[in-house]
Amino acid sequence: MKEMQAKIANPKTAQPLKAPNDVWRRILKYRMLYVMVLPSVAFLFIFHYIPIYGASIAFKDFWVTKGILGSPWVGFEHFEKLFRTDKFWQVFRNTIEINLLRLAFGFPAPIVLAILLNEVRNRLFKRSIQTIVYLPHFISWVTIAGIIFTLLSNEGLVNKAIIALGGDPVNFLTSNGMFRPLLVLSGIWKEVGWGTIIYLAALAGVNPDLYEAATVDGANRFKQILHITLPSLLPIISILLILNFGSMMNGGFDQVFNLYNTMVYESGDVIDTYVYRIGLTQGEYSVATAIGLFLNLINFVLLVIVNWTAKRIGGQGIY
Amino acid sequence: MVRSKSISGTIFDTLNILFMLLLAAVTLYPFWHVLIGSIMPYEESIRSVIYLFPQRPTFEAYHYVFSKDTLVGALLVSVFVTAAGMLYQLFITAITAYPLIKQDLPGRTFIFMYIIFTMFFGGGLIPYYLLIKSLGMVNSLAVMIIPAAISTYNMIVLKTFFQNIPLELEESAKIDGAGYMTIFFRIILPLSVPALTTIGLFIAVGQWNNWYTPMLFLNDKDLWPLAMVLRDILINNNMELTRGGSYVSQEFMLGDTIKNAVVIVSVVPIIIVYPFIQKHFVKGVMIGSIKS
Numbered sequence: 083m084k085e086m087q088a089k090i091a092n093p094k095t096a097q098p099l100k101a102p103n104d105v106w107r108r109i110l111k112y113r114m115l116y117v118m119v120l121p122s123v124a125f126l127f128i129f130h131y132i133p134i135y136g137a138s139i140a141f142k143d144f145w146v147t148k149g150i151l152g153s154p155w156v157g158f159e160h161f162e163k164l165f166r167t168d169k170f171w172q173v174f175r176n177t178i179e180i181n182l183l184r185l186a187f188g189f190p191a192p193i194v195l196a197i198l199l200n201e202v203r204n205r206l207f208k209r210s211i212q213t214i215v216y217l218p219h220f221i222s223w224v225t226i227a228g229i230i231f232t233l234l235s236n237e238g239l240v241n242k243a244i245i246a247l248g249g250d251p252v253n254f255l256t257s258n259g260m261f262r263p264l265l266v267l268s269g270i271w272k273e274v275g276w277g278t279i280i281y282l283a284a285l286a287g288v289n290p291d292l293y294e295a296a297t298v299d300g301a302n303r304f305k306q307i308l309h310i311t312l313p314s315l316l317p318i319i320s321i322l323l324i325l326n327f328g329s330m331m332n333g334g335f336d337q338v339f340n341l342y343n344t345m346v347y348e349s350g351d352v353i354d355t356y357v358y359r360i361g362l363t364q365g366e367y368s369v370a371t372a373i374g375l376f377l378n379l380i381n382f383v384l385l386v387i388v389n390w391t392a393k394r395i396g397g398q399g400i401y
Numbered sequence: 402m403v404r405s406k407s408i409s410g411t412i413f414d415t416l417n418i419l420f421m422l423l424l425a426a427v428t429l430y431p432f433w434h435v436l437i438g439s440i441m442p443y444e445e446s447i448r449s450v451i452y453l454f455p456q457r458p459t460f461e462a463y464h465y466v467f468s469k470d471t472l473v474g475a476l477l478v479s480v481f482v483t484a485a486g487m488l489y490q491l492f493i494t495a496i497t498a499y500p501l502i503k504q505d506l507p508g509r510t511f512i513f514m515y516i517i518f519t520m521f522f523g524g525g526l527i528p529y530y531l532l533i534k535s536l537g538m539v540n541s542l543a544v545m546i547i548p549a550a551i552s553t554y555n556m557i558v559l560k561t562f563f564q565n566i567p568l569e570l571e572e573s574a575k576i577d578g579a580g581y582m583t584i585f586f587r588i589i590l591p592l593s594v595p596a597l598t599t600i601g602l603f604i605a606v607g608q609w610n611n612w613y614t615p616m617l618f619l620n621d622k623d624l625w626p627l628a629m630v631l632r633d634i635l636i637n638n639n640m641e642l643t644r645g646g647s648y649v650s651q652e653f654m655l656g657d658t659i660k661n662a663v664v665i666v667s668v669v670p671i672i673i674v675y676p677f678i679q680k681h682f683v684k685g686v687m688i689g690s691i692k693s
Contacts, residue, residue: 105507108505108506108507109507112500112503112506112507112581114580114581114582115499115500115503115506115581116500117582118496118497118499118500118581118582118585119496119497119500119501119512121493121496121497121550122493122494122496122497122516122550122551122556123512123515123516125493125547125548125550125551126515126516126519126550126551128532129529129532129548129550130519130523130524131519132524132528132532133523133524133525133528133529133532134522134523134524134528135524135528136524136527136528136529136531136532137524137525137528139527139528139531146531150531195424198417198420198421199421201413201414201417202417202418202421203414207418207421210425211421211424211425213679214424214425214428214429215424215425215428216679217428217672217675218428220606220610220671220675220678221610221668221671222610222612222628222667224610224612224628224631224632224635224636225610225631225635225664225667225668227635227636228631228634228635228636228660228664229431229432229434229435229664230431231635232434232435232438232657232660232661233431233434239434271427271428275428302407302409302410303409303410303413304409304413335613336613340632340636357525357526357527358526361526361527361530362526362527362530362617367527367531370525370526370527371524371525371527371528374524374525374526374527374528375524375525377525378522378523378524378525381521381522382521382522385521
């Protein structure tokens with residue numbers, strides 16, 4: 083009986099053999115398990131792998147009537163045309179610049195908030211604040227954009243307040259100077275609370291004795307944060323920072339698409355929204371696919387690099 | 402945690418608490434503004450800047466919203482798409498996660514990589530659009546449910562959860578002659594109710610909020626879920642719903658009030674399930690981001 087339990091507890095001793103017929107035996111034994119994974123393997127094949135094949139229209143002169151197979155190959159023509167288009171480089175630059183802004187302001191925000199939340203002593207108060215700040219994460223950008231419009235439009239709350247105080251109304255929604263701050267700030271508003279979860283979890287593992295010892299040594303709260311809290315967050319901060327670079331080309335379609343308008347294309351149009359417009363609004367399937375493919379390739383390479391770096395630094399990657 | 406009560410410490414605590422209260426206000430006020438905006442009479446709303454509470458609340462906008470076939474229809478579509486999508490996606494995700502916990506399943510790594518790869522590389526929007534079109538799923542509610550069969554991220558979370566179920570339970574069932582399908586339905590699923598509930602609610606919120614799929618594939622307004630109608634009203638400023646037929650003058654005044662009411666109708670279900678998700682989501686986020 084004990085032997086059997088040991089075998090169950092340690093699957094390695096249960097199957098010591100790796101002979102070929104052993105593989106067949108296991109396949110036969112597990113045949114039901116293959117049936118179980120079959121639906122998602124099939125669905126992913128249809129809805130994910132077939133579109134990867136469909137991306138071949140980036141190298142073709144695609145005609146809907148001719149289909150993917152029937153359309154003639156044109157090689158890199160679409161890419162060459164694309165790389166000569168100013169608009170493409172504009173959205174390319176916009177995407178990177180907006181993401182650098184998000185990195186500069188949106189990335190540190192949850193770290194700061196987590197540190198401050200960690201300093202709140204009253205547990206009930208801390209929990210209530212957490213409950214409140216996590217909430218916007220679950221609201222869609224459509225709804226949030228709608229709320230932002232009611233608050234920031236020319237007749238909205240903020241402009242009413244500005245006028246009441248004797249100022250001139252500000253075009254928050256249609257000026258190129260305002261659009262990027264709007265993206266960054268609304269992004270922080272929506273996600274800052276949610277972003278603290280991972281940091282707070284890391285802080286929950288810090289030994290309270292450290293703080294006590296520091297207090298005995300006469301360290302004030304600020305010094306404790308600087309010398310205990312922050313260092314214990316550093317590993318997770320560095321990993322998340324690296325992972326962040328993996329989504330550098332991701333423009334945040336939901337947010338931009340719901341907030342932007344033709345007046346702010348210059349500062350706010352990103353690759354994803356551009357692909358959507360030229361592909362589905364203007365029907366330039368091949369060019370839009372070429373951009374999408376280019377974007378996905380960059381993303382893929384970035385992810386591989388980022389994951390490799392994260393694994394070397396912290397021993398953890400995304401996959 | 403014992404800490405000294407120095408003066409600087411007290412000042413810090415006070416400022417910190419004030420900051421937290423400010424943050425809570427900044428987070429909640431926009432929702433409050435919309436809520437009050439939905440029950441505030443028009444004449445009152447043009448006079449006030451900050452809405453704290455209306456003097457004469459009116460539920461006219463809600464009467465209006467629920468008297469419009471389009472909006473009630475959209476609500477029903479949303480409920481259907483959310484419920485069906487959640488059950489379907491949850492089932493496919495769980496039944497995929499379970500076989501992958503068997504370390505000695507031949508081809509396990511391959512299947513896992515096959516699934517994970519979809520997280521990192523795809524054909525892009527246009528080929529996907531053309532595929533859905535050629536499958537005849539345009540203008541069919543199936544497009545809101547069928548393609549999103551499995552979320553890789555949720556699959557990893559569930560797999561991690563299944564891995565922590567003691568093997569002994571499964572072994573004893575096997576001795577009783579149960580096959581893997583039976584074990585999955587009779588042992589694994591019932592033991593995973595907390596994880597399934599959490600992931601199910603996450604899927605449900607995603608389905609409820611989904612405006613992107615209908616925007617791409619549903620041209621028929623009768624098929625639109627609430628999120629899409631909401632987008633049409635809020636972002637495209639389509640006032641057909643808020644200002645239709647013979648009531649033009651009255652509804653013009655109601656316009657913003659109705660917009661606010663629609664926002665509230667779409668947010669309330671999320672707020673209702675929110676406490677249930679919150680109970681588990683910290684765990685979910687942790688498992689998903691660290692262990693994978």
